[in-house]
Structure formats: C-alpha cells, structure tokens
Amino acid sequence: MKKVRCAIYTRKSSEEGLEQDFNSLHAQREACAAYILSQASEGWTLLPDEYDDGGLSGGTLERPALQRLMKDIEAGRIDIVVVYKVDRLSRSLLDFAKLVEAFDKTNVSFVSVTQSFNTTNSMGRLTLNMLLSFAQFEREVTAERIRDKIAASKARGMWMGGNPPLGYKPDGRTLAIVDEHAEIVRHIFARYLDLGNVRLVVGELACEGIIAPERIAKTGRATGGRPFTRGQIYKLLSNPLYIGEIHHKGQVHAGKHSAIIDRAIWDAVQQMLATNRQGERTGSRVSSPSLLAGRIVDQHGEPLVAVHACKGKVRYRYYVSRSLQHDANRHATDGLRIPAREIEAAVITSVAGALDDPLALLTQAGITLDSDRLRMIFKKAEQLAASVRSRQRDVITDLVNKVVVHPHEIEIRLSVAALCRTCTIDPANSPGSISLTAPVRLTRTGRAIRLVQRDGRPMSQGKPDPGLVELLRKARSWWQQLETGTVDIATIARNEKVNDSWVSRLVRLNFLAPAIVEAILAGTQPASVSATSLRTASLPINWDEQLSMFGM
Template sequence: MKKVRCAIYTRKSSEEGLEQDFNSLHAQREACAAYVLSQASEGWSAMQGEYDDGGLSGGTLERPALQRLLADIAAGRIDIVVVYKVDRLTRSLLDFARLVEAFDKAGVSFVSVTQSFNTTTSMGRLTLNMLLSFAQFEREVTAERIRDKIAASKARGMWMGGNPPLGYRPDGRTLAIVDEHADLVRQIFMRYLDLGNVRLVASDLVERGIAAPQRAALTGRTTGGGPFSRGQIYKLLSNPIYVGEIHHRGQIHAGMHQAIIDRATWDGVQQLLADNLQGERTGARVQSPSLLAGRIVDPDGEPLVAVHASKNGKGTSEGEKVRYRYYVSRALHHEPDAAPAGGIRIPAPELEAAVIQAVVEALDDPLTLLTKAGLPLESERLRQMLRKAEALACAVRARQRDAISSIITKVIVEPQALAIELSLSALCDSLGIENPAANPEPVHLTVPVRLTKTGRAVRLIQRDGRAVTAGSPDPGLVELLRKGRAWWVQLQTGTIDIATISREEQVNDSWVSRLVRLNFLAPALVEAILAGTQPATLTATSLRTADLPIAWNDQMAMFGI
C-alpha cells in the first residue's frame, strides 16, 4: 500500500494562552492526528514536522509556518494537508483560492476534519468548485469596480499613475511640465518632421550628443543616461499625453495637464508615422529606401521631407500597389493649402539618380576631386588611393546606404543646379589618405539641372532637355504602349472592331483610336520610353493627347529630339 504523507497545519489568531502547556494549537493538532490515524487503512501517516502559526491573523498568507508548508508542497514532500477548520488555513476567499491552486499544481489534497471537507473525494471537489466559483465572482466584481473607477477618472482627464512620460512629473491627479525635458521632446518631434525617419532621428541625437535624461522610476530604479533607442522614440512620438489628451479603450478625453506639443505638429507627426508604417525598412528587404533623407534642403536651407504614397500602379495587376517616393517641402507636405508658392515636391528616384551620378563621376577622377579640395597627394600611395576610390564609386553606384550617408552631407536644390556637399573627412577615411585640416571644409559638387514644374511635382531637366531618370521606364508610358499594341493585334484579326473594344474596356472610341496609333510611333521614341531616357516633354499625358504626325522625324521633333 502506498504511504500517504499528511502535513497537519494549525493556527491561532491571538497570543493569549499560547504560554500554557496545552493550548489551542495542541488541541487542533490532536484532532487532526486522530483523523489521520482513522484513515490508516488508506495508508495515511502524519508527518513529524510541525506547521504551527501562533498569534497570527488568517487575513494574510505571510505566515512562517504556512510558507514552510507551501515550500514543502512545492518540493513534493507532502500528499495531503490536514486542518481543524478551513478558517485555520485562511479567512480570505481569494487567498483560499490561491492556496488550492498551489495544492492542485503539486497534486496535493486538502482536508478539514470538522467540516467534512475533503478534496480526495468527489463531494469534496464539488464543494471546492462551488467555493472557487464564489471566489472567482468576487475577483471579477473587484476588477470591474477598479476598471470603472479608472475609466471614470480618465474621462475627467486625470492621470491614473504609473511612470510619467518624458517631459512631465506627477502632480497629484495630473501632470506638471518639466521644462528642460519638454524642450527635448519638442526637438524630437521637430527633427522627425524634418528627417521623416525614426532611425535618422536616433542617429541625429547621437551625433549631437543628446542622451535620454536620467529619471527615477516609481520602483526606485534609475532609467536613462544612454542614447535614445528607436523604440523609445516611436513611443514618444505616438504618446497622446503630449498633445494634452488621455486615451482609454478607444475613447479620447481632454487631459487636465498642459500639452507640450501643439495640434498641428502632432497631426503632422501622426500622419508621417502612418505613412511610414510599411515604408522605409533596412536590410535585404529594402526595395526603394530614401537614400538622401535628412540631407536635402531648399535654397533657403529648409529641409525637404522624405515621403511616399502607395497607389494602384498603371500596368500592374488589380490591387497591386506601387510606392511613389518624393522629397517634399515640409510646409507643402503638412499644410498643402497654406504652403508657399515656392514649395518643392521632387520625385525621389530622379533626385537620387542625379546626385549619385555626380558623385560617381567625381570619384572616377579622384585626383581632380582631391586637388580641388586642396589636399597634397603622395605618389607612393596613389595606386592604393585609386583602388579605394574605384571601390567607393562602386558602392555609391550600387546605392549602398552606408557609403552614401557617410560622404554626402547635404544636397541643396537650387533653381538651376543641385549643390552637393561631400564630407572631406569621410572622403579621406574612405580613400585611405590623411586629412591635414582640423576642421575641413566640405567638398562642393554642382549638377547643372533646372527645375521644371509638371503638375504637383518638380522635374529635373538636364542641359540637353532630357529628364533625369532613375534608370527605369515610366510605367504609365509603358502601359500606353502595351494597351495600344494589344488592341492593334485584336483589330488585325478582323473579328473585332474599335466599337467592341470600347464597350469591353468601358472607354470611348477616341481613346482606343489614339492608343492604337501608338503602334506607329517612331522606333527611337519607343526605345527611349523602354529605356527610361525619353525627353521631359514626353509624358503619358502628352502622348495620349498629341496629334501624332505620320513622319517619324516630325514625331521626334514634336518631343524635342
């Protein structure tokens, strides 16, 4: 027969009488021992150790003997806990539920000798489940009361505790502004609007030597003192506390505290965060990163923000999104209606292509570049420098972010040119040559392109009239050629006419006729479209609306070739 190890637990609330030779604890132990002895036929046996708590309330579980009992249960030394009455174990229904949960986890049963309460039997387990149901009900009612109190307090704009966000300190049931930290919060919001990228904001803070302020948490633990992480910046930028609001379960309430960030700045940051939700990523998955984010400015020195829009692409399958990237004046991006007339919106691939081409050309002739910077060249290290310049040019041509961000410090978009500033220190480090200047001036490059307004965007036009392209064809132009070719093939079969195509495509006859005529477009224009080198005047709109001459030379002259 298996031996069943029984632990007897006793407790007395007051210390009165404990000094007697035979007290309440002894009486409880004798009654429990007698009950264990009556179950000897079942293999029950009382353990030698004593678990007695004298002069301790049953309203808490922090009792020495009870804690030793629980430790022995967890260690697997006990099979059954025997008590005189249930209230000897605890007077709290919630504590009783916790104890029974610990007993069940260790496979330990529980017996009350004067109340016929025995979890080793089916009736005892039924009684236990009933008690636990009431305990669960009490817990849920208590939780509901707490939730309702918190919701009511937050609806009134109260601060309900916890560690306050950076820029605030607790002030009763509200928050008070910490001026020094609030200024830092405003800087971070404005830098994010300027750079449009949390990673760049984190790097900018590190470069400027700005660390997260040290603060003491409610637990006494000190936080801060190191650089801001991207997670910290994301959390800070999305915290509605800074705009004077308290959010709770989808509800927005006006807070009793003073806002640090104005509404226009807050809305601009939230829109940019939403736009970037699936935007710029790092690593192998990046397909179209904004390589020059944080480095583009207009002639007045105002930053151009890297943004993007995802739309259904022309010529793509239904529902497929195409990501269009731009560098946009901050005022034009956040307040289009109030933006100045000179606001800039440049397609990012074109601008990046022009800058990368200029830098690569400069690196292809590093001797001229370094001579222009006033650096003396050592003949014995010339061969090594040329190899490193070639490697750097390849890295820039391959659009490697680290190479580009290390040497390009600023790009100024001027009406008739792009002014590029290269870091002389980074250039010297990359080429393996010594920089003699303590505070070197940047190296300046100029790209002679003019800005031409096309719709909402600004295009970059080279001296020969061709638009700067990113090396890929315009999907809108390619789609027009594709449709025109497909409809022409259908018409040649003789089984369909223009009217039928119009009905099936739900367009008018004139539209079909204009696209079919593109099959007679000059081969040189078709090749330019497919190579992405067409003149700036050749757009999807101009090609759709133009009255094409029959002669190919006349067509090319029409578009400036």
C-alpha cells in the same frame, strides 16, 4: 429725478459650493442689491437681468456673463456696473484697463460695494489701479505656487491629472493599469519593432480591426472608437509613462504607477524612432530606400521630404517640399515635387564621376598627397566610386552632407572627413565639406518636377518609366483587339470601365515613331515625353514630325 440703471456682476473662481441653495454668488448679489437700494434717493434702480459667472477665473475676459454684460453696455441699457469687490470683475490689470476704456466710451460708471470706488474721478481710478495691481500680483503668486506644487508632486512620482494615456485609468494620485487596453499598447510596440514603420503599423491595425478604445473623460467628452492615426501612434510610442516614469521640464522621475512596457523594448523603440526619420529606413527593410532623406533642401533651405505613392504594385518615390506636403491646398507650383530616382541618379553620377579623379577632388579640399601613397589612394577611391554607383546607402549617407537643388544646377556637399577616412588620409586643416555641381535643370511636367540633362534627357540611369511602358502595352493590346473586328472602342471602354475618348487617345500611341518607343523602353526619352503629353498631344502621322514635336 433721473433714473440710473444698475447691473450687478458676480463671479466665483471655483465650482465648489455652487450647487448649494445659497452660495457665494447669491451673497455677492445680496450685498450689491442692498447697496443699490441705499442709493434709491439718487435714482438708482436694479435691473432684473443677472450676470453671474460661476467657476470661472478672473484672469480672462472670456466669460459668458461678462460678455453678455458688455453687449448690454454697448447697447446703452446700463448706467452703472456694481460688483462686490473689484477683483470680481478682473484680476488682470491689462484686462481691467480694457473694461474701463469700454465703460468710458458709453459713460458707464463702475462701483465696488466693499471698497467705495467710483471710476468717474481721478482719485478713484488711481486707487483702483493700485488695488488691481495687488490683485494681479496675488494671482501670479498663486499660479507660481500651483506650478511649484505640481513640480514637487511629479518629483514624488504622483499623477497630477489630465487625460491618462491608453492603458491606464486614474487611481487617486497615481494610475491603474487597464489590462484590456494595456494589451493593445503592448501589441503596438511589438508590431512597430517588427515593421519599423508607423504607417505600416497603422495599416496593419486597421486590417486587424483594432481601433482606439472609446473612453469618456471627466468632462463627459468621448474619445476613441475610431482607427488609430499616425499621430496617435507616434505619441503612444514616445510616452515615458509606459515604462513607469514621469517627465517634467527635462527632469525624469520614477512614477508610483506600474509600467506596461519593459525597458528593453522601450529603448529599442526609441532608438528606432530616432533613426527612422521620414523616408530614412534601413535598406534591408525596403527595396528602394530614399538615399537623400534628411539631406536634401531647395535653394531657400526648405527641406524636401521623402514620400512615396503606390499605384498597383509600382512604388513611386518623390522628394517633396515640406510646406507642400503639410498643406494639401497649396498649388503644386508653390513647391518642389521631384522624382527620387532622377535626383538620386544625378547625385550618384556626379559623386562617382568626381571619385574617378580623386587627385582633383582632394586638391580641391586643400589636401597635399604623398606620391608614394597615390596608388593606394586611387584604389580606395575606385572602390568608393563603385559603392556609390551600386547605391550602397550607408556609403552615400556618410559621404554626402547635403544636396541643394537650384533651378539650373544641383549643389552636392561632400564630407571631407568621410572621404579622407575612406582613403586613409589625415584630414587635418581641411574644410568640413567640398562642393560639386551637377549641370542639370528643373522642368515641370504636370505636378512633378523633372531633372533634365543639358541634352534634354532625364536623369533616369536608363531605367524605363513603368507608367509609360504600361501606356504602350495598353495601346498595343487594344489595337490588336480592334484589328480582329470583333470589338469596337465602346466595348473596350465598357470592359475597362473608362470612357470612349480615353481609349481613342491611348490607341493612337500604337502609331508612335519607333525611335520614341525605343527611347521609352530604354528609359532614355526626353522629359517632354511624359504620360500627360502622350495622352493629350495631337500626334501627327509623320514620324519625323513626332520626333520634332518632342524635341528628339
């Protein structure tokens, strides 16, 4: 008689009662073992391995015992899988179809003790699929009931579980305030109102030694015990639980728990969060605001995000492709990284230049002007141009709708409504925006993209590059020390904590052509003159050759 190897699989959805000496899993196993024993005359033999999943839903196949069962089936160790009921194996019709397909590949049969199913014949398969459809229907109905119950409970202001936010702890179906943690929450809200920037709040908390309190979840997982991150601060500042509200699918309900934050403070913080998009802070709080934040995109429509980096006391601002900012592993050539000062200078120059001839600008917008109002319109346009040239942020953000950076030009879309409002003109039947183009091209220098005018000069509005000026200063200082004969390159390198070759390369800049030095100090040097090119280029002694090398 052929020996038929049988494996029993048991499952229970909840963990309730599993701690008992005899639970549901034991009852299922006993019933299945008795059935196998009744088939001993057919050669059925129970395998010693136990495949039990306690506290796991039948809506997924990611169950440890089931996965172990499937591996043993693939290894050819099992002939028949025996379960108490079919829904113990799966409540999903799609998942069950996958299991039956896997059984068929290895010629494994499936038997349900209480439902007399045998998957080796077509009638058994039909009946099994029908029953499983009802099992899946029951599961979906149960899920809908649970969702409805959660929605109804939240509408009554009840806490429905999960990890409570900082400042609270579970207290039945509501939340209780943890005074020590609530003080931290209030402090964070207050500092954000004072500083107006999440990054600064995170830095100040770190300096004060305030870290996220360590908390232990019901699962035993520990959280906190580390400095706050920006993401944590953003989530904390926008959590409505702190004002005693519970939000659920767009609905706002009054919670049964007490509020930690006053409504006035909450509203002020939400207003600040809404207006403080990346790089878009008010001019009163930052000396060099990013004028084009939220309005600049590349030729494919991908936003360029305003970022900055500090080197010493110098603050460098850039507009960086969003994908490049979020993926540090991407190569620099995959996106744009444009110095903010240059792109803003190009936009300001183009917009102010267009406003110098308001008649042409308004004609482009299709607006007919009355001759008796021309003098007043020219005066208003002149005032508007002066505001743009003085970099008044509110004027620029109102006037400029979007800036599109193309490889060989910049497209600037102006708001016709803002233009007409300033010039006290009726904008009826006029387009929403008109476009200007700035004939500048992109050129790459290291990681950054430079904006270059047609004659090769950068868009810098005559402001010298602090990095280049610092290189010239070091070169001059080190050469003066070498001229005294009291120190050598090795001594300077040791004092500056750099290597000898670095000092040697920088000292050569003391012999730059005067025209190049003057251009750097005036901020009119071409894009080819950069910190990288000055450090790495082999400078010829002849000044004319230097000018030719840098395209001057």
